[in-house]
Amino acid sequence: MIFNIPFIAVVALILIGLYAVVFKRNLIKMVIGITLIESGVNLFLITLGYREGSVAPIYTSSPGGIMSLPVPQALTLTSIVIGVAVLALMLSLVVHIYRHYGTLDARKIGRVEE
Amino acid sequence: MNGMSKIVKTISSIIFPFILIYGLYVIAHGHLTPGGGFQGGAVVTSGLAMILVAYGSVWTMGKIKEKNLSLFESLGAICFILLAFLGLGFGAVFFNNFLVGSDFLFGTIPATGSGLADINTGGVLPLMNFAVGLKVIVGLFVIVLVMAYASSIKEGKQ
Amino acid sequence: MMSKRNIAAIVFFTIVAVFLVFSALKIHSFGVPDHAEMDDEIIANAQQETGANNAVTSVVFDYRGFDTLGEATILFTAVAGVILVFRRLKK
Amino acid sequence: MNIVDAVLAHSPALIVAVPLIGAFLTPLVSRLNDKLRNIFVILVLGLTSSLVLLLASDIFTKATQGLPSIHRYVFGSQDLALPVVRILFEVDGMSIFMAIISAILALMAVIYSWAFMKENTGLDKYYTLILLMTAGMLGMELTGDMFNFFVFLEITSISSCALIAFWTHKGEAVDAAFKYIVISAIGALFVLFAVALLYGQYNALNIAVLANAIQYTFLDKIALVLLIVALAMKAGIVPMHMWLPDAYGRAPSSVTLILIGATQASLYGVFRVCFTLYGGVFNSLVITSNTIGWVIATLAIITILMGVTMALRQSDFKRLIAYAAVAEIGYMLLGVGTRLASTYINDYGQITFPAYGATALTGSIFHIMNDALDVGLLFLVAGAIYYATKETSLNRMGGLARNMKYTSIFFIIGLLAVSGMPPMNGFASKLLIYESTYQLNPILAIIAILASIMLLAVFVKVFHSAFMGPALPKFKNVKEVSKSMLIAMGVIAAIIIVFGLFPNLVVENIVRPAADALIQHSSYITHVLGGI
Numbered sequence: 001m002i003f004n005i006p007f008i009a010v011v012a013l014i015l016i017g018l019y020a021v022v023f024k025r026n027l028i029k030m031v032i033g034i035t036l037i038e039s040g041v042n043l044f045l046i047t048l049g050y051r052e053g054s055v056a057p058i059y060t061s062s063p064g065g066i067m068s069l070p071v072p073q074a075l076t077l078t079s080i081v082i083g084v085a086v087l088a089l090m091l092s093l094v095v096h097i098y099r100h101y102g103t104l105d106a107r108k109i110g111r112v113e114e
Numbered sequence: 115m116n117g118m119s120k121i122v123k124t125i126s127s128i129i130f131p132f133i134l135i136y137g138l139y140v141i142a143h144g145h146l147t148p149g150g151g152f153q154g155g156a157v158v159t160s161g162l163a164m165i166l167v168a169y170g171s172v173w174t175m176g177k178i179k180e181k182n183l184s185l186f187e188s189l190g191a192i193c194f195i196l197l198a199f200l201g202l203g204f205g206a207v208f209f210n211n212f213l214v215g216s217d218f219l220f221g222t223i224p225a226t227g228s229g230l231a232d233i234n235t236g237g238v239l240p241l242m243n244f245a246v247g248l249k250v251i252v253g254l255f256v257i258v259l260v261m262a263y264a265s266s267i268k269e270g271k272q
Numbered sequence: 273m274m275s276k277r278n279i280a281a282i283v284f285f286t287i288v289a290v291f292l293v294f295s296a297l298k299i300h301s302f303g304v305p306d307h308a309e310m311d312d313e314i315i316a317n318a319q320q321e322t323g324a325n326n327a328v329t330s331v332v333f334d335y336r337g338f339d340t341l342g343e344a345t346i347l348f349t350a351v352a353g354v355i356l357v358f359r360r361l362k363k
Numbered sequence: 364m365n366i367v368d369a370v371l372a373h374s375p376a377l378i379v380a381v382p383l384i385g386a387f388l389t390p391l392v393s394r395l396n397d398k399l400r401n402i403f404v405i406l407v408l409g410l411t412s413s414l415v416l417l418l419a420s421d422i423f424t425k426a427t428q429g430l431p432s433i434h435r436y437v438f439g440s441q442d443l444a445l446p447v448v449r450i451l452f453e454v455d456g457m458s459i460f461m462a463i464i465s466a467i468l469a470l471m472a473v474i475y476s477w478a479f480m481k482e483n484t485g486l487d488k489y490y491t492l493i494l495l496m497t498a499g500m501l502g503m504e505l506t507g508d509m510f511n512f513f514v515f516l517e518i519t520s521i522s523s524c525a526l527i528a529f530w531t532h533k534g535e536a537v538d539a540a541f542k543y544i545v546i547s548a549i550g551a552l553f554v555l556f557a558v559a560l561l562y563g564q565y566n567a568l569n570i571a572v573l574a575n576a577i578q579y580t581f582l583d584k585i586a587l588v589l590l591i592v593a594l595a596m597k598a599g600i601v602p603m604h605m606w607l608p609d610a611y612g613r614a615p616s617s618v619t620l621i622l623i624g625a626t627q628a629s630l631y632g633v634f635r636v637c638f639t640l641y642g643g644v645f646n647s648l649v650i651t652s653n654t655i656g657w658v659i660a661t662l663a664i665i666t667i668l669m670g671v672t673m674a675l676r677q678s679d680f681k682r683l684i685a686y687a688a689v690a691e692i693g694y695m696l697l698g699v700g701t702r703l704a705s706t707y708i709n710d711y712g713q714i715t716f717p718a719y720g721a722t723a724l725t726g727s728i729f730h731i732m733n734d735a736l737d738v739g740l741l742f743l744v745a746g747a748i749y750y751a752t753k754e755t756s757l758n759r760m761g762g763l764a765r766n767m768k769y770t771s772i773f774f775i776i777g778l779l780a781v782s783g784m785p786p787m788n789g790f791a792s793k794l795l796i797y798e799s800t801y802q803l804n805p806i807l808a809i810i811a812i813l814a815s816i817m818l819l820a821v822f823v824k825v826f827h828s829a830f831m832g833p834a835l836p837k838f839k840n841v842k843e844v845s846k847s848m849l850i851a852m853g854v855i856a857a858i859i860i861v862f863g864l865f866p867n868l869v870v871e872n873i874v875r876p877a878a879d880a881l882i883q884h885s886s887y888i889t890h891v892l893g894g895i
Contacts, residue, residue: 003301004296004297004299004301004302005302006302007296007297007299007302008296010296011292011293011295011296014292014556015288015289015292018285018288018289018549019285021545021549022281022284022285023281023285027541030545034545034548034549034552037549037552038548038552041552041555041556041559044556044559045555045559045562047302048299048305048559048562048563049305049311050302050303051303051304051305051308052303052304056148057315057318057326057327057328058147058148058325058326058327058328059224059227059228059229059231059319059325059326059327060146060147060228060229060230060231060325060326061228061229061230062228063228064228067315067327069305069308069311069566070311070314070315070318070327070328070330070331071310071311071314071331071336071562071568072559072562073328073331074328074331074332074336074339075339075510075559075562077150077152077328077332077343078332078339078340078342078343078510078514079555080152081152081343081346081347082343082346082514082517082551084254084347084350085346085347085349085350085517085521086350086517086521086544086548088257088261088350088353088354089350089353089354089357089521089524089525089544090541090544090545090548091261092260092261092264092353092354092357092358093357093524093528093537093540093541093544094541095261095264095265096357096358096528096531096537097534097537097538097541100534100537101534101538109538144326144329145323145324145325145326145329145330146324146325146326147326148326148328149326150326150328150329150332150333152343180355184351184355184390185390185391185394187348187351188348188387188388188390188391191344191345191348191387192384192387192388194341194344195341195380195383195384195387198337198341198380199380199384201439202373202376205440206441207437207438207439207440207441208338208373208376208377208380208436208438208439209334209337209338209341209376209438209439210439210440211321211322211323211334211439214321214322214323215323220323221323222323223319223320223323224319224323224324224325226319226320231325235323235324235325236322236323236324236325236329236330237322237323237324237334238333238334239322239323239324239329239330239333239334242333242337242340243329243333246340246344249344249347249348250347253347253348253350253351254347256351256354256355257350257351257354260354260355260358261354261358263358264358291585291588291589294581294585295560295582295585298580298581298582299560299563299564299582300563300564305563305566306563306564306565306566307564307565307566307567308566309446309566310446310447310448310566310567310568311566313444313446313448314448334439335439335448335449335450336449336450336510337438337439337450338438338450338511339450339510339511339514341383342502342511342514342515342517342518343514345383345386345495345498345499345518346514346517346518346521348386348387348491348495349492349495349518349521349522349525350521352488352491352492352495352522352525353488353492353521353522353524353525354525355485355488356485356488356489356492356525356526356528356529357525357528357531357537359484359485359488359531360484361484361531361532
């Protein structure tokens with residue numbers, strides 16, 4: 001298909017997410033960054049499993065022809081639910097940090113207890 | 115979050131059964147059409163979250179005690195791992211699909227190649243879909259409910 | 273003034289960026305996987321072995337069912353973790 | 364007695380399934396009453412530990428007699444078709460060795476937290492998460508599938524993050540948990556990216572199949588770097604160890620005990636990636652294994668020096684022990700670095716490594732177990748002091764030896780063990796590492812020995828400031844900690860002394876088979892592909 005555009009999109013998603021995590025101060029932005037990286041890796045898993053002109057690997061009234069690979073789709077299902085679990089936990093910690101420190105700025109939180 | 119206007123409450127309570135039915139359909143037909151335990155559970159949880167937003171977390175928390183919700187969730191998890199142990203019991207290997215080909219529930223094997231197949235196929239898979247579906251519905255709803263309820267109480271360091 | 277932490281972050285970020293871009297260019301072109309024996313074998317006899325028409329569900333629950341058990345555990349952990357973080361502290 | 368054989372045949376799956384079903388049942392059991400739940404959790408972990416010891420005894424007896432000793436367990440069907448489609452557990456000497464550590468630490472932590480956690484709320488979720496974390500650690504160590512390794516790595520990270528934030532009223536614990544979950548999430552996502560790279564090229568997820576198929580292409584180098592960096596980040600190796608002192612220092616002591624096991628499970632992941640997944644590559648290219656060996660050795664020396672110097676400056680009891688734990692991880696890396704750096708091509712043109720390479724690896728693997736027990740004991744002592752006096756900073760402690768006799772004895776044992784003094788097990792493993800690094804390069808060994816002595820100095824200072832000195836008025840009514848905490852500390856101290864007094868007994872029939880299992884990269888592969 002077009003020159004590996006999906007893999008370029010994967011790299012772009014992961015880099016934007018990584019930028020948010022590494023350089024942003026606000027905790028919520030870091031959490032959003034991690035979710036971006038997670039969706040980038042999921043997209044990478046899915047794009048590995050596609051075959052030219054293939055159909056979804058489901059036999060119920062399938063139009064026939066070659067089928068795309070089922071294993072990456074199963075792995076992505078697991079990875080999405082892992083993303084939800086990590087996101088839920090991180091957000092509940094951020095709520096608690098905000099309630100305890102009154103700020104979401106990573107620099108001030110680190111300073112308080114030193 | 116003490117709920118929205120009357121109109122939103124009535125409309126959401128009207129729509130909720132349709133979302134529920136659609137979600138249960140996706141769970142039940144996981145082994146035939148695209149879908150399964152996780153996806154169907156997420157659909158039903160979105161309906162429940164709609165009710166939570168419409169009626170407010172304080173009312174919902176009063177209605178559904180969060181303690182017995184987590185009872186349901188561990189029930190779903192235990193069913194899933196029991197199915198795996200039954201595989202050890204009948205099929206002599208952990209996680210064996212012992213119902214395939216047996217004339218017991220969900221035992222028949224569909225005709226090879228593309229074509230329709232009735233729901234009575236798939237061996238252990240539909241049972242696992244139900245167990246995971248129940249677990250995802252209750253689990254995700256407990257997460258949304260607890261976070262909504264905890265951030266709605268304003269009395270500071272709780 | 274770039275603090276020490278900032279420079280380290282930039283170095284880390286550029287290294288990972290270079291790795292990712294190269295991996296995106298070097299991976300097999302989209303739609304033409306190098307090998308597919310494992311998946312072809314699943315597509316071939318998923319219907320007979322697991323009795324399900326949906327090959328993805330048969331991979332999720334039968335061929336790689338242990339991953340989904342780990343999956344259900346992760347959801348269970350997340351729920352337990354969230355409830356633990358938001359519990360009442362006084363007895 | 365075919366019941367024992369049947370249990371032994373199914374034991375890899377049961378070792379992970381029993382804590383899981385225990386974790387799912389705990390909320391129901393705890394609805395009845397609290398004491399029953401504590402007993403139930405201890406029974407579940409006792410059953411898991413006995414299963415691990417049963418499997419370990421079988422593997423190690425076979426290994427010492429030279430018989431093939433790898434247990435393979437396929438999930439879903441008995442026979443193994445060649446394009447490996449199903450998930451399978453592959454338990455060799457090294458993975459069962461790590462599983463013993465994790466199981467013992469978890470059992471001791473649960474016994475310890477019976478009394479330690481009495482006045483906290485939310486205990487049913489606490490015990491559920493401890494069981495889940497144990498299942499995650501054991502799954503990480505036994506699995507033979509790369510994606511399964513990622514799933515169990517994620518279970519361990521999420522459950523340990525929630526446990527670190529257990530004392531939510533203390534703001535620093537929640538902050539330490541957030542730092543931990545951010546680093547774990549990014550590390551796990553890079554592991555997933557590397558697994559996707561390998562899957563994209565070879566269409567296989569099984570470690571043995573991948574190890575056989577890898578041709579060290581450019582993408583494999585990227586996957587190797589990502590895997591090692593991500594798992595080293597989780598194992599607390601120097602450049603990325605920032606989260607470790609906060610996580611170890613802020614979590615309750617029983618949680619820290621299991622966290623040590625989780626960190627060492629990630630270190631096991633680094634070993635499995637280096638020696639098994641990319642084992643073929645390292646064996647064939649001497650230059651790369653030498654350079655990587657030297658990189659790991661210098662990294663180890665930096666870790667040791669960083670850990671010890673930071674430990675000197677700490678005033679908080681648990682953070683000080685956490686930095687000592689970072690230094691101990693440096694010793695393990697030193698052994699592995701020496702082993703990799705010592706490979707050379709002998710006159711027949713084969714790649715071999717000298718005798719001291721083997722002793723280095725044996726020393727570092729033995730040190731994993733010793734370090735887990737020593738640092739664990741010190742954290743339990745710190746927890747006991749916090750439980751009795753609600754005090755964590757050393758400046759405000761003093762004269763506790765008078766009223767906490769047993770705890771101070773356990774502290775002395777832990778102190779001698781961590782700094783590698785003769786009667787304790789730390790000495791046995793550190794001696795193996797010193798003598799082998801000395802033959803590679805004397806300077807490394809000298810720095811390691813000096814650092815170990817500095818560690819002793821640090822802990823003597825701690826002993827003086829915490830236990831000796833005048834009896835402070837505010838500690839007048841401090842009494843000894845309750846029975847269950849003493850039992851846990853006593854058992855760990857007993858194991859330390861037994862390992863210290865009979866080291867060659869332990870090395871010969873537990874550590875050496877584990878080290879050999881790690882090196883025999885080809886037997887790991889033939890056990891799956893050969894279809895035996």
